[in-house]
Amino acid sequence: MNHKKIIHLTLFLAIIASVSGGLLSFVNSLTAPIINENAIAAEKVTLKLLFPNTDDFAPVTDFEDETGSILSIFEAKGAGLAYKVSRMGYANPIVMMVGISNDGKIVGLEVLELADTPGYGMKVGEAPFIDSVVGKSTTDGLDLISGSTVSSTAAITAINAARTHFNNFKGIDDDGSGSVVTPPAPELGRTILLSSDEATSVTTTVTNEVVNGDEKTFTVESNGYSVLEGGYADAKPNVFSITINTVTSVIVAIEVVEMNDTKGIGDKVEHEVFLSQFIGLELEDENASVDIISGVTRTSISAIRAVMATRGK
């Protein structure tokens, strides 16, 4: 192939490509405003709720989001940014629109899709949670909802994705303190006597005993919510490890070995607030009692039954 031919081929392809490029940018200039208009039209109602004083919205098409939570971003000219975010909740995806004003405040949270457990996950869409988020800055911490850890964690993860993008976009320095979410201590409810019928029904199995001087450590399987309620595939009892002083029959230690009840609800019994109540109680004491965790009755009682199973052994 001689030089002339190479130049000919190169030039030909270059001309074709530039004609195509010109044509494309021409069509793009015609269609881009309409495409933007279409994208906004679908979200216009929600956008107006977040930024009622603005009419000028434009979609932001080029954005980075490592978490994959951000579906789309809209810029409210002169007011702030609106993020449509989605995250898998307890049973179904949670879709929300978060509005962040240019001064870094969350100005609105509109829950668009939410179908989690009524009374638990559905709290994400209720006023106390929304009010706790709205007004926070993009670096403040957000509180989880007691009793709907999974759903509210999903919601907060999604909101944080929007906040992270906003902070990067506006150059706001986030020290990371805001993104740390700590599960709240469970609320204690009704008090149950260890000697009551409720606490001593026989649904427990001691599977292992280890003697260590005066102390004896039992491994106990106790049926919790998933087994008692029935209908759950692969439902298994919860397993506790309980150490008793065999001389005084005082509870020395209790640990959750295996938790097979609802994640985010049943596993609250693992919290110090609940388990520490057992320490120092005497098994033979008629008046010994503990407070169960509200909303987690079945699982809490399974722990009490496990303890009672060790009595007299």
Add this chain to the structure above:
Amino acid sequence: MSLFKNLSNGIVKENPVFALYLGLCSVLAVSNSINNALGMSVAVIIVLTVSNVIIAAMRKIIPNDIRIPVYIVVIATLVKIVEMLMQAYTPELFTALGVFIPLIVVNCIILGRAEAYASKNTVGASFIDGIGMGLGYTAGIFMLAAIRQLLATGGLNLVNPFNQFVFFDITLIPSEFTIPLFAQPAGAFITFAVLAALLEVYKQSGSKPVKKGA
């Protein structure tokens, strides 16, 4: 070749879908409703015809060594234009067809006709060939879509993609007797195989019997 013969060639004898087995990716994927099928067909006819015309017009100046890159640039540009227009004016159809619009670029029918026909024939003949092949594609995907949608949902409906005006929406099979399998990819393959076999029977019935061992 007469104009009519040229047209019908693409629809029956050299039907790109059922006789040449070209462009099957989009045929199998978007033939779940006649609405999507017709939308896809219109996009393909436009790209196919315009690319045929452009390539036929340039056939004498395109250097032979780089003809394929040139065809690809022409086709890709046209597809992108159609894609942008669809996104602007028929957003519902654009969402329904999704990735299969940009995939028209690699639809073998279009590059195939550019290489096999438009690069050797006049602009007029290539235009007719584009329409004919496009209609052949339409006929193929439409038949497939009509059968699949009818069996899977029990009804047919057609909506104007520009203003969402419903042309018709009829239910022919009660919902107890529908076969949801036909909405699935497996249903697409089964329907396609049956239709391709029927077309083959039709073509052979008109020609002389094939000699054994030939």
